[in-house]
Amino acid sequence: MKPVNFDYARPNSVAAACALLAADADARLIAGGQTLIPMLAMRLSRPTLLVDILRVPELNGIREKHSGLEIGATTRHVEVETSALVRKHVPLLARAMPWVGHPAIRARGTIGGSLAHGDPAAEVPLVAVTLGAQILYEDAEGPKSMPINEFYLAPTLTALPAAACLTGVRFAAPVAGRRGCGFHEVSARRSDFAIVAAAAEVVLDPDDICIAVSAGIGGAGDTPVRLHSLAEALVGSKLTDRVLGEAARAAVADLDTADDLHASAAYRKRVAAVLAERALRDARDEAMQASSGRRG
Amino acid sequence: MQVSLHVNGTLHTLEVEPRLSLLDALRQNLRLTGTHAGCEHGVCGACTVLIDGEPSRACLMLAVRADGYAIQTIEAIAPAPGELSVLQDAFCETHGLQCGYCTPGMILAGHVLLKQNSSPTREAVVEAISGNLCRCTGYGQIVDAILLAAERLRAGNAAKTGGRP
Numbered sequence: 312m313k314p315v316n317f318d319y320a321r322p323n324s325v326a327a328a329c330a331l332l333a334a335d336a337d338a339r340l341i342a343g344g345q346t347l348i349p350m351l352a353m354r355l356s357r358p359t360l361l362v363d364i365l366r367v368p369e370l371n372g373i374r375e376k377h378s379g380l381e382i383g384a385t386t387r388h389v390e391v392e393t394s395a396l397v398r399k400h401v402p403l404l405a406r407a408m409p410w411v412g413h414p415a416i417r418a419r420g421t422i423g424g425s426l427a428h429g430d431p432a433a434e435v436p437l438v439a440v441t442l443g444a445q446i447l448y449e450d451a452e453g454p455k456s457m458p459i460n461e462f463y464l465a466p467t468l469t470a471l472p473a474a475a476c477l478t479g480v481r482f483a484a485p486v487a488g489r490r491g492c493g494f495h496e497v498s499a500r501r502s503d504f505a506i507v508a509a510a511a512e513v514v515l516d517p518d519d520i521c522i523a524v525s526a527g528i529g530g531a532g533d534t535p536v537r538l539h540s541l542a543e544a545l546v547g548s549k550l551t552d553r554v555l556g557e558a559a560r561a562a563v564a565d566l567d568t569a570d571d572l573h574a575s576a577a578y579r580k581r582v583a584a585v586l587a588e589r590a591l592r593d594a595r596d597e598a599m600q601a602s603s604g605r606r607g
Numbered sequence: 608m609q610v611s612l613h614v615n616g617t618l619h620t621l622e623v624e625p626r627l628s629l630l631d632a633l634r635q636n637l638r639l640t641g642t643h644a645g646c647e648h649g650v651c652g653a654c655t656v657l658i659d660g661e662p663s664r665a666c667l668m669l670a671v672r673a674d675g676y677a678i679q680t681i682e683a684i685a686p687a688p689g690e691l692s693v694l695q696d697a698f699c700e701t702h703g704l705q706c707g708y709c710t711p712g713m714i715l716a717g718h719v720l721l722k723q724n725s726s727p728t729r730e731a732v733v734e735a736i737s738g739n740l741c742r743c744t745g746y747g748q749i750v751d752a753i754l755l756a757a758e759r760l761r762a763g764n765a766a767k768t769g770g771r772p
Contacts, residue, residue, distance in 0.1 A: 312647035312666075319608060319625035319671050341672075348667040349648035351626070361625065363672060389661065413738030414716070415652065418661035419668070501737045 314351035321363040325370065325449045325476050331362045333451055333474040338362055340476060342370075342385050345412070345420035346428045370423070370478055373397060378484035381447070384423025384477050388412070388435075391422055401482045403442060403492040403512045407434040410494065413502035427477045429462075429469045432504040432530035434496070436463065440535040441510040441527030444482050450475040463534035486523040488514035491597025493590035496530075497582055499573065505530035506574045509586035513550065513594035515601075521545045524594075526559075526587055531568045531579045538562040538587065550595045559588035610671050614639065615683040621670065629673045630654045630665035633680060641681035641711050645740075652739030655712035656680050662719045662738075681711035684718060693763070694718055694756040703752030705743035712739045717753040725761055729754065 322328045332338050338360040341347050350356040364370060370385040373396050380400040382391060391397050392408035411417055411425070411434050425435040426446065439446075439459045446457045450472055459480075462469050471477055496508040511526035524545045529535040544558040568579035611620045612629075614637060621636050630647070633639045633656070645653030647666045654665040657679040684692050694717055697703065704710045713736055720727055720735035727735070732753045733746075741749060 314626045316624060316626050319669070344667055344669070344672070345649065345664075348628075348669070349650075352648040352666070361669075365672070409734075414719070414735060415655060415662045415664055415738045416649070418658070418663050501734075 312352045314348075315354060315357045317351075317358050318360045319363065320360060321366065323367060325364070325367060325478060328362050328364050328367065328476050329450055329474055331360065332476070335360050336473070340364055340427075342424045343387065343419045343421040344424075345416050346424060346430075364476065365421070375400065376481070380482045381479055382422055382482075383479045384427075384447075385421045386423075388417035388420045388422065388425070389414075392417060400485075401438075401442065402490070403494065403510055404435070404438045404482070406492050406494045407438050407510060410434045410496050410505075410508070416502075423477050423479065426462075426480055427469065427471060429467050429534070430504065431463075431466050431532065431534050432506070432508065433535075434494075434505070434508060434510075434529065437508055437510050437527050437529030437535040438494075439480055439482075440529075440537050441525050442482055442512065443525070443537070444480050446471075446477065447479040447481060448472075448475045448477045454478065456481070460537070465533050485512075486514045488516055488522050489598045489601035490514050491594040491599070491601060493593025493597070495586040495589045495593075497586065507531050507579050507582045507586055509583065509590040511587065511590035511594045513591065513598045515550075515595070515598045519549055519599060521548055521550050524591070526562070526591060528563065528566060528583045528587060531566055531583050533567070533569070536566065541591075550591070552592065555591045555595065556588050559591060560584045563587060608671050610674050612637075612670065612673055612678060613676065614678045615680060623670045625669060625671050627670045628666050629656070629668040629670050629678070632670035632673075633665060633678075636670075639680050639682055643708055643711055645708065650740070651709070652712040652716070652736075653709055655715045655739065657715055657719065660719070660722075662716050679715075681714060684714060692718070693759050694721065694753065697752040697756035697759065698749070701748045701751040701755055703744065703749045709739055709741045709743075713741065713749055717749075717756070720753065721757055721760060725757060725764070727753070727757055 339358040341361045370383045372383045374381045398405045444459045492512045496505045508529040514523040527537045541562050563583045568576040570576040633642050643653040645651035649667045656665045658676045716736045732750045
């Protein structure tokens with residue numbers, strides 16, 4: 312379990328990191344290292360150069376921007392988990408964080424690493440897809456961004472250009488109203504990757520009528536997916552248990568689910584419906600507890 | 608490459624290959640063999656150390672990236688040579704170890720929990736050690752050890768601050 316030898320560089324800006332990547336096709340970025348180092352140890356990855364971006368100052372931090380929230384790529388999971396700004400602006404992300412690995416992984420792993428690695432069962436990509444986040448990145452031409460629905464192509468394959476550095480993720484300001492969220496997951500062991508996970512956010516008006524809903528499923532197929540048909544089914548309705556259950560089952564009916572040694576495709580589809588329903592119920596219950604629409 | 612590591616209060620300057628893990632640097636270069644090498648790819652938790660007070664995998668940290676952090680290993684947990692911390696003592700008392708391979712990692716994971724939360728629930732203890740595998744005990748006695756230590760530390764602190772013993 313020893314990696315092949317490689318060179319190591321610690322540039323102090325994103326531009327310098329991108330230049331190193333552009334000069335060497337076998338160079339790899341490293342931030343928290345909680346995914347890349349195991350791959351190095353098993354020699355599944357054999358880079359010639361590791362470009363360490365963990366201490367590039369511009370990549371770290373959680374900032375309010377345009378009444379939404381931007382989280383820098385090297386912000387560690389534990390910082391996201393405990394951030395009051397994240398709880399305020401992106402409560403669904405705060406809800407999902409305790410499901411990411413275990414305390415030792417959350418202490419070192421970064422949100423940008425999780426997004427860029429793109430494991431289909433990982434929680435952070437699922438939340439980003441569910442909420443329609445924007446991926447921020449930079450290459451030789453400067454800063455750019457991409458909607459998350461164009462970002463994930465296949466398991467651990469993203470649309471990020473080869474010599475680009477993911478710099479962060481932006482969550483837009485939510486629809487005003489009484490907001491609640493829910494997150495459920497089934498895995499073989501605590502802290503393991505999800506066999507299936509479901510995330511949901513619901514916004515209600517003062518009469519408990521749904522004015523916005525978003526939900527997504529992770530772990531079931533090649534990439535996390537947003538359940539787009541839910542909005543048509545639920546916006547304008549009162550979210551009774553029956554309505555939510557029927558909508559969840561209908562929304563996952565066309566889901567492409569994977570068959571592997573952990574679970575069959577049929578099992579994943581059934582569990583996806585059940586977890587989506589539970590996440591939606593939790594989100595509705597929390598939104599109904601929220602006192603008024605003023606808090607957003 | 609040269610790297611300076613701040614381990615258990617002492618600064619060490621080492622010459623290492625970039626691929627050397629902090630785990631191997633601690634064990635081979637610094638002879639701090641209390642940190643155990645298990646799976647070497649981040650699954651088992653035997654190599655847990657504290658990096659700036661947070662439990663972390665030494666096998667997932669390259670030594671060349673570990674400069675500038677305060678690193679603590681199991682060797683720094685006992686109050687004095689030949690003594691045991693309250694938590695270490697509790698592991699002995701509840702039979703919280705059998706072969707002992709996972710024990711340094713378990714102690715450090717428990718140590719961090721008890722610093723953050725003086726009255727953890729059983730559930731919180733299970734969560735705190737969720738990244739540490741034990742193939743002997745079945746975990747029951749390990750959870751008991753951390754809860755026993757929590758109780759003793761609370762009693763000790765209450766006595767110190769003049770509360771009821």
